[in-house]
Each structure stands twice: as C-alpha cells, then as structure tokens.
Amino acid sequence: MTRQHRRLRDFRGALRPVGAVMIGVGVAIAASGAVGFAWDLVAPSARIPVGGLWPCLFAALASVVLGAACMAASRGHVRETMSRREALVSVAAIWLGAGLCGALPFVFGARMSLADGLFESISGLTTTGATVITDIETRLSRPLLLWRSMSQWLGGMGIVVLFVAVFPSVGAGAKHLYRGEAPGAQAEGFRPRIAETSLALWRLYALFTLVEIALLWVAGMDLFEALCHGLTTLSTGGFSTRDASVAGFAMPAVEWIIATFMLLGSINYGLYYFALRGRGLRSIGRDPEFRTFVGLVLLSTSLLTLLNIELHPGGYGLDSLRFAYFQVATTVSSTGYGTDDTSTFGAAAFTLVLALMFVGGMSGSTAGGIKVERIVLMAKQTFAQVRRSFDPSVVQVVRMGRSVVAKPILADVMSFFVIYIACLGVGVLFVCTVDGVPIPTAFGAMLTCLSNMGPAPFHELAGFADNFAPYSPVSKTFFVVAMLLGRLEFFTLFALLVPGFWRR
Numbered sequence: 001m002t003r004q005h006r007r008l009r010d011f012r013g014a015l016r017p018v019g020a021v022m023i024g025v026g027v028a029i030a031a032s033g034a035v036g037f038a039w040d041l042v043a044p045s046a047r048i049p050v051g052g053l054w055p056c057l058f059a060a061l062a063s064v065v066l067g068a069a070c071m072a073a074s075r076g077h078v079r080e081t082m083s084r085r086e087a088l089v090s091v092a093a094i095w096l097g098a099g100l101c102g103a104l105p106f107v108f109g110a111r112m113s114l115a116d117g118l119f120e121s122i123s124g125l126t127t128t129g130a131t132v133i134t135d136i137e138t139r140l141s142r143p144l145l146l147w148r149s150m151s152q153w154l155g156g157m158g159i160v161v162l163f164v165a166v167f168p169s170v171g172a173g174a175k176h177l178y179r180g181e182a183p184g185a186q187a188e189g190f191r192p193r194i195a196e197t198s199l200a201l202w203r204l205y206a207l208f209t210l211v212e213i214a215l216l217w218v219a220g221m222d223l224f225e226a227l228c229h230g231l232t233t234l235s236t237g238g239f240s241t242r243d244a245s246v247a248g249f250a251m252p253a254v255e256w257i258i259a260t261f262m263l264l265g266s267i268n269y270g271l272y273y274f275a276l277r278g279r280g281l282r283s284i285g286r287d288p289e290f291r292t293f294v295g296l297v298l299l300s301t302s303l304l305t306l307l308n309i310e311l312h313p314g315g316y317g318l319d320s321l322r323f324a325y326f327q328v329a330t331t332v333s334s335t336g337y338g339t340d341d342t343s344t345f346g347a348a349a350f351t352l353v354l355a356l357m358f359v360g361g362m363s364g365s366t367a368g369g370i371k372v373e374r375i376v377l378m379a380k381q382t383f384a385q386v387r388r389s390f391d392p393s394v395v396q397v398v399r400m401g402r403s404v405v406a407k408p409i410l411a412d413v414m415s416f417f418v419i420y421i422a423c424l425g426v427g428v429l430f431v432c433t434v435d436g437v438p439i440p441t442a443f444g445a446m447l448t449c450l451s452n453m454g455p456a457p458f459h460e461l462a463g464f465a466d467n468f469a470p471y472s473p474v475s476k477t478f479f480v481v482a483m484l485l486g487r488l489e490f491f492t493l494f495a496l497l498v499p500g501f502w503r504r
Contacts, residue, residue: 009502012074014090019070021094025101025154026063029056032150033105036143039224045142048224048241052141055109063101070097088495095484098125102151109144115473122480124151126487127366129238129336129454132469132476136243142224148239149228155487156235156265156366157205201269204276209234212261219253233258236265236366238336238454245338252322255339259329263297266333266361288401289373293332293362296372300328300356307349308340331356334368336454343460350457357453368452368486370420377405377413419490423450427482434475437462445471449482 033056040050102121106112112120116132123130129152133139140148213230217223225241232239242248246258271284284290304324305317312320323340330337331353342353360369377398384396398405427446432439444458445468455466464470468479485493495501 009085011086011089014086014093015070015074017090018093018097019067019072019074022067022070022097022101023064024067025098026060026067028150028154029063029101029105029147030060032147033057033060033143036141036146039142043224045222045224047137048145049138049141052105052109052143056105056143056147058108059101059104062104066097066101085501088492088501091488091492092484092496095122095125095488099480099484102147105144105147109141110139113473115476116469119468119476119480120148121151122483124148124237124239125155126452126483127152127155127235127237127334127368128449128452128483128486129232129334130448130456130479130483131239131467134243134465134467134469136241145228145241149231149237149241152235152237152239153209153231156237157202157269197273200273200276204269204272205234208261208264212257215257216254219257220251221249221254229258233261233335233337234265234366236262236333236335236361236368238330238334240337246326247339255322255326258337259326262329262333262335262337265335266329266365266367267293268362268364269366270364286401289362289376292376293372296356296359297328297332300332300352301325303352304328304349307346307352311340311344327353328356331453332359332361332367332369334360334451334453336448338455338466342457354457357447357451357457360451370417370451373400374413374416376400377410378417381410381414416490419494420450423482423485423490427478430478431471431475434478435472445479446482449479450486452483452486 033053036056037053044050099118099122102125103114103117106117106120107114110117110133112132119130119132122128136145209230212233213226216226216229221229228239228241229246231237238245240246240248246255267284267290268287271287271290274283275281301321301324304327305321308324309317309320312323315322326337326339327342329335334357342350345353358370359375360371361367363371363373377400380398384398388396398410424443424446427450428439428442431437431442431445435442437445438458438461440458441456441462441464444456448454448456456468459466462470468476471479
C-alpha cells in the first residue's frame with residue numbers, strides 16, 4: 001500500500017447501507033411491475049399502454065445484483081458503529097445508487113437515454129417532480145407509472161430514513177444517517193432510538209397516504225390513478241398520470257382533496273409525532289413555525305384569489321378561491337401539480353408564486369424550498385442586527401417561540417442561505433452557457449431543481465413546454481446534481497469536496 005493510500009480513510013464499510021437500499025429499490029421496482037401487470041389483467045384500460053413488466057423485472061434484477069456487490073465489497077470493513085464521516089458518504093452514495101437503479105425501468109421500458117432516465121429517477125426520489133417525458137399518457141405503462149409514483153413516495157420521507165427504520169442493525173450510526181437526511185435547521189432525532197422514531201413516522205406517512213387514496217377514489221378518480229396520486233401527493237412530489245397534471249381530470253372535489261393533503265405533507269412530521277405521543281393537537285397549534293406557515297398560506301390564498309378573480313370569475317369567487325388554494329398548496333409544498341397556467345398571471349400574482357417557491361414548507365416535512373423556519377430565523381436575525389446598529393449595549397437574543405436559538409444554528413441558517421444563492425447564481429451561468437437559454441429560463445430551471453419544486457417558470461421564454469426535455473444531456477446531469485444538493489440541503493454533499501474529509 002502506498003503512503004498516499006495509507007493517509008486516506010477506508011470508507012468501504014459505508015457500502016453496506018448503500019447495498020441494502022439498492023436491493024430495497026430493486027424489490028420496490030419488481031413489486032411495481034408485478035402490481036401494474038396484474039392490474040392490466042384484472043382491469044385493462046384503453047387509455048393506458050400495456051406492458052412494462054419485463055423491463056421492471058430486468059431493472060429489479062440489476063439493482064439487486066449491484067446492491068449485493070456493494071454489500072460484498074463492504075464485508076470485513078463494517079464497524080460496530082458508523083462514524084459521522086461514513087454516514088455522510090453513505091447518504092450521498094445511497095441517493096446516487098438509488099437514482100441509478102431507479103433509472104433502469106425508464107431506460108429499459110420507455111427507451112429513454114441514461115441522462116433522461118437518471119433525471120426522471122432523481123426527480124422522483126428527491127420529490128422534485130420535474131420531468132423530461134412529454135407524452136406520459138402514451139409512453140408509460142402501468143408498471144412504469146406505478147414505479148414513477150412509488151419513487152416519489154419512497155423519497156418523500158427519505159430513503160435514508162426508511163433504511164434506518166427497516167435496518168436498525170446499523171446501531172449508533174443510524175443517528176448520523178438520520179441527521180444527514182432529515183431536512184431543516186434543527187432537524188434531529190425525536191427519541192433516543194432513531195429506528196423507532198423513523199418507523200413511527202413511516203407508519204403515519206403510510207396512513208395519510210391510504211386515507212387520501214380512499215378519498216380520491218370516493219371523489220370519482222379511477223382507483224389506479226388515485227393510488228398513483230396518493231403516492232405523489234403526501235410525498236409532495238407531483239408526478240401525475242396525465243400530461244395535463246391534475247388539470248386533466250377537471251374534477252373540483254379532487255383538487256380540494258389533493259390541495260389539502262399537499263399542505264398536510266408540508267407540515268413538520270415531528271409535530272404529528274409529538275401529538276400522537278400524548279401532547280395532543282394543541283401542541284401543533286402552539287408551534288411558532290406552524291402558525292407562521294398557516295398565516296402564510298391563508299394570506300397568500302386570499303391575495304391570489306383577489307388578484308386572479310378576473311381569470312376565474314365563476315362561482316361568485318369560489319372558482320378563483322379553488323384555483324388559488326391549489327396553486328398556493330402546490331407551491332409551498334413544492335409538489336408541482338398544476339391546475340392553472342401561471343404564464344397568464346399578472347405581475348403581482350406571478351411574483352407571489354415565485355416568492356413562495358423560495359420559501360417552501362416547514363422543516364421536518366417532505367416539502368422543499370428554504371423552509372419557513374429558516375426564513376423566520378433569518379428575518380429575526382436581520383432585525384437583531386439592525387437594532388444592534390443603533391443600540392449596541394442591548395443583548396440581542398433570537399427566539400423561536402419561547403426557545404432561544406443557539407448561535408451555531410443561526411450561523412448554519414445564514415450559511416445555508418448564502419450557499420443556496422451562490423448555487424443558484426452559478427447554476428444560471430452554467431445553464432445559459434451550455435444551452436444558450438435566456439437568463440430567466442435558466443433561473444427558473446435552477447430554482448425548481450434547488451428547491452425541488454417541479455415545473456419551472458419562464459420556460460416559455462425559450463420556447464419550451466413545461467418540462468425539461470429540450471435541455472442537453474450535460475445540463476440534465478447538472479440538474480441532477482442540483483436536485484440532490486437541494487434535497488440533502490447542500491452541506492452533506494459539499495462536505496465530500498473538502499480534501500481533509502478523506503484523510504485519516
């Protein structure tokens with residue numbers, strides 16, 4: 001072994017959870033293929049293409065083989081507990097490995113290029129909801145539609161958190177895996193046994209999903225499409241079975257249900273957890289971030305209703321309210337479903353929607369964006385700095401509710417915002433250079449990917465439809481990195497770029 005190799009850390013033990021997740025993804029792909037194939041046999045649809053079973057099975061087999069190879073490579077190098085550095089490597093490798101495995105059904109079954117398949121897969125797993133498929137209704141069979149939806153459902157709560165719940169034998173390293181995945185400024189385990197916490201959150205997540213599927217079916221949606229939309233709503237993902245998204249159903253009851261569950265998915269799951277553990281529903285209402293989030297939704301919905309009332313004049317303003325409620329819900333939750341054409345909005349309404357894309361949902365939720373908690377903390381920290389400028393003798397303390405926010409957390413929040421804006425600027429420059437699109441178009445695409453938002457604004461300025469199909473493979477690969485950065489909130493991936501990270 002050379003001196004250089006001796007100075008580098010051995011991360012082969014980190015491949016064990018990567019292999020386990022890749023095997024799990026393979027099982028999910030096979031299950032999606034089998035269920036979709038059986039559905040075609042029992043209830044064939046003239047609208048949805050048939051086939052797709054064998055591509056899913058081939059993809060599942062390849063995923064299992066790759067996962068087994070990773071686990072074999074880690075043999076003899078797995079420690080009893082996982083260090084934080086190993087956890088960061090595992091988290092990054094899990095998302096990349098799962099994305100590669102998840103792309104195989106699209107490559108084999110929909111004849112997509114590897115760049116397109118990887119984009120679609122990562123967009124699903126990160127719950128971004130952006131797509132490169134322009135003909136969903138004629139190109140994707142039930143097995144592929146179901147896997148596409150399942151990828152978002154698995155990514156919603158986080159495949160790393162799922163791993164911690166299902167494979168608790170990782171031991172103390174589970175805490176590091178959980179923190180590497182859980183979003184938010186103060187995301188942390190809710191109980192000493194992280195595996196139990198993760199499993200409880202997944203049960204709650206599954207219960208919400210089942211309730212929504214049942215309500216959509218009762219409201220008149222086809223059961224298969226209700227299943228797919230239930231999987232992609234609670235995950236705040238936004239993949240639809242229709243080219244026109246939710247607008248393709250033209251069912252107001254369905255829109256109200258989906259909008260409500262998108263908002264439920266935008267709420268910190270820790271609040272649900274604590275409520276179920278005996279603190280009651282009042283504990284949710286007392287949370288300062290929740291109150292801010294509800295106020296933001298109510299104010300934004302009211303403003304958008306009034307601003308767009310001329311676009312939807314029917315029903316004495318109720319139609320405008322329905323479209324506004326859905327638009328606000330799909331934006332703050334970063335889901336990306338569509339019932340309205342934002343390109344027809346006036347300047348004020350469009351600016352409001354654009355601002356909501358930056359904010360996103362609550363910390364600890366499946367939503368993307370900067371998060372309401374960070375926005376509040378940045379606002380309070382800015383106010384404290386302004387006050388210190390004319391009254392330096394006063395000790396400025398930033399609180400979230402009654403709790404004093406520690407300075408390291410405030411520093412983390414400000415660093416996050418700086419990195420977010422820097423990545424947005426670099427991304428715009430890169431996409432403009434590679435694909436020659438207008439600056440607003442590149443800005444909209446990068447905002448969508450970094451905030452895991454789905455459909456991108458300003459695409460019409462480049463003559464694009466509301467998808468990412470026209471971009472070059474280089475830009476699509478760049479967008480994949482941007483989606484992963486947004487989902488893992490930058491620090492996890494950027495830590496891997498520090499040379500000292502890899503040294504002993």
